[in-house]
Amino acid sequence: MLFFDHNATTPISETALRTYACSLKEDWQNPSALYREASRVKAKFELERERLALLIGCKKESIIFNSGATESNNAIFSHFSKNNCSASHCLISPFEHPSIKDAARYYFNNRVLYMPISQNGEIDLSKIEQILDRQKIVLVSLMAANNETGILQPWLEVSEICKKRGVFFHCDSTQFIGKRTPVELNQCSSFCASAHKFSGPKGMGFFVSKIPIQFQTGGLQEGSLRAGTENFPAIKAMVSAYSEIHERLVSVELLAEFRDQFEQKVCAELPDIRILGSQVPRLWNTSMLITPKYDNLSWVSKLDKLGFAVSTGSACSIGKLENVSISKAFGLSRQESRRLIRVSSYFSTKLEDWLSLASAFGEAFDMLNAESSQSSVISI
Ligand code: PLP
Numbered sequence: 036m037l038f039f040d041h042n043a044t045t046p047i048s049e050t051a052l053r054t055y056a057c058s059l060k061e062d063w064q065n066p067s068a069l070y071r072e073a074s075r076v077k078a079k080f081e082l083e084r085e086r087l088a089l090l091i092g093c094k095k096e097s098i099i100f101n102s103g104a105t106e107s108n109n110a111i112f113s114h115f116s117k118n119n120c121s122a123s124h125c126l127i128s129p130f131e132h133p134s135i136k137d138a139a140r141y142y143f144n145n146r147v148l149y150m151p152i153s154q155n156g157e158i159d160l161s162k163i164e165q166i167l168d169r170q171k172i173v174l175v176s177l178m179a180a181n182n183e184t185g186i187l188q189p190w191l192e193v194s195e196i197c198k199k200r201g202v203f204f205h206c207d208s209t210q211f212i213g214k215r216t217p218v219e220l221n222q223c224s225s226f227c228a229s230a231h232k233f234s235g236p237k238g239m240g241f242f243v244s245k246i247p248i249q250f251q252t253g254g255l256q257e258g259s260l261r262a263g264t265e266n267f268p269a270i271k272a273m274v275s276a277y278s279e280i281h282e283r284l285v286s287v288e289l290l291a292e293f294r295d296q297f298e299q300k301v302c303a304e305l306p307d308i309r310i311l312g313s314q315v316p317r318l319w320n321t322s323m324l325i326t327p328k329y330d331n332l333s334w335v336s337k338l339d340k341l342g343f344a345v346s347t348g349s350a351c352s353i354g355k356l357e358n359v360s361i362s363k364a365f366g367l368s369r370q371e372s373r374r375l376i377r378v379s380s381y382f383s384t385k386l387e388d389w390l391s392l393a394s395a396f397g398e399a400f401d402m403l404n405a406e407s408s409q410s411s412v413i414s415i
Contacts, residue, residue: 036342036343036344037342037343037344037384037388037391037392038344039343039344039345039346039378039379039380039384039388039392040344040345040346040377040378040379041232041320041379041380041381041384042182042183042185042210042232042320042321042346042377042379043346043379044231044232044237045213045231045232045233045234045381046234047231047234047235047236047272047276048234048235048276048279050275050276050279051234051235051236051272051273051275051276051279052272054268054271054272054275055236055268055269055271055272058267058268058271058272059268062076062079062267062268062271063268064076065264066080066264066265066267067254067255067256067264067265076267079267079271080265080267080270081095083267083270083271083274084098084100086274086278087241087273087274087277090274090277090278090281091212091217091220091221091243092217092218092220092221093220093221093243096258097243097244097245098241098242098243099241099242099243099244099248099250099257099258099260099261100239100240100241100257100261100265100266100270101240101241101242101250101257101261102238102239102240103209103227103228103229103230103231103237103238103239103240104132104134104207104209104227104228104229104240105134105229106240106242106250107225107227107240107241107242108132108134108135108138108176108205108207108227109134109138109141110242110248110249110250111138111174111176111205111225111244111248112125112135112138112139112141112142112143112174112176113138113142114248114249115142115173115174115203116142116143117142119173121146122146122171123143123146123171123172123173124143124146124147124148124170124171124172124173125139125143125146125147125148125172125173125174125175125176126147126148126149126150126163126166126167126170126172126174126175126176127139127147127148127149127150127175127176127177128149128150128152128158128176128177128178128188129149129150129152129360129363129364130152130156130178130181130183130360130361130363130364131176131177131178131207131360132178132182132207132209134207135176135178135207136360139176148166148170148172150162150163150166150177152364154365154366155312155314155315156181156184156186156311156312156315156364156365157186157188157189157315158177158188158189158193160189160192160193163175163193163196164196167196167197167200167202172202173202173203174202174203174205175193175197175202175203175204175205176204176205176206176207177189177190177193177204177206177207178190178206178207178208178209178210179206179207179208179210179211179215179220179226180208180210180211180214180215180317180318181210181312182209182210183321183323183360183361183375183377184311184312184317184321184323184361184377185210185312185317185318185319185320185321185322185323185379186312186315186316186317186318187211187215187315187316187317187318190206190208190223191219191222194206194222194223194224195222197224198222198224203224203225203246204223204224204225205223205224205225205226205227206220206223206225206226206227207226207227208220208223208226208227208228209227209228209229209232210232210318211318212226212228212232212233212277213228213232213233213234213277213280214233214284214287214318214319214320215284215287215318216281216284216285220243221243224244224245224246225242225243225244225245225246225248226242226243227240227241227242227243228240228241230269230272230273230276230277233276233277233280234276234279234280234381235269235272235273235276235277236269236272236273236276238266238269239266239269239270239272239273240273241273247260248260250262251263280382283382287319288319290319290320290380290382290384291319293380293384293385293386293389294319294320294321294322294380294389296386296389296390297322297378297389297390297392297393298310298313298322300390300393300394301324301392301393301396301397304393304394304396304397304400305326305327305396305397305400306327307327307328308324308325308326308327308396309324309325310322310323310324310325311323311324311325311361311365311375320379320380320381320384321377321378321379321380322377322378322379323361323375323376323377324375324376324377324378325367325371325374325375326374326375326376326396326400327374327400328374328400328403328404329374329400329403329407330373330374331347331373331374331375331376332347333403334374334376334399334403335347335376337399337402337403338392338395338396338399341395341398341399342395343392343395345376345377345378345392346376346377346378346379347375347376347377361375378392
């Protein structure tokens, strides 16, 4: 099976797996305990924090290890709703991941404002300052790279606008970290990552913030901000996965060429196929397609039979035929939004894999056409 759903998750790397297994065996002591063996684990733990801080380009004190981006995104909205008056608002983009959108609505109820967007899937930067001037906004949140289309958002510009006005800016950088160099992320007030997006273990991530954000109470771990026994083996595995990937980030634009060749070939196979966001800067690994005919679940199933794992969009909205946020952002019709397919690669994906996926789209189309001509059901 050729895996083209890396934006949902990536397989753990050999190095991370080895590190994890070894550390589970050797470093099982509770880092907070007082005997020497535990202090040794605590010292190793702090070394991993330092190592990550150096790679990411932030202060080691600003890192909180946690279970991943969903936890970070919830914590930030919880913090700002709790610590501000009931008239304060938050501002987010309409195509944020559900862990931002749902957290914003949960903690801020009807005090969630949405950034205006242009028809090409980017936010309309020119309107942000006006909104900040008009409303009492305490938290602005914008993703660095969209999980479904791969479109890169002007997060650095928004971060600067917020900085000038003293408004806290959170960046959901879950799809960005491990795909692009993170050098400028430290300009944001806070940002987050999930290890399983860059070949690390699942249920592990980190959050970086310029101010203390309380995750959970009940112990002194992570400077008392996130209580609970630390999962040191997973932390070590995450940092080793990231450090391996970090070295490869300088040459990712060469890999965009593979994706572009796939897009050319798939457009030749299926002339009426459309690619979302091809006119704006995107992650090198992602392609979001609107197929010419048939619903996306039929495509996923046919491509699966042909040996390719692709997706209909975010893993958090799987099973839904329609992708509402993408549809709104691009002004798609109901039918078009039922024909969206996302393909996403990672460093292990070769050019020949991309090209055989393009051919498989052609084959799947033939199979769906043949089935449809034998069926009396009208397809969309
Ligand atoms: N934010 C974005 C942009 C994502 O793509 C994801 C996962 O797909 C998340 C947040 C949530 O990550 P996790 O499920 O690892 O908590």
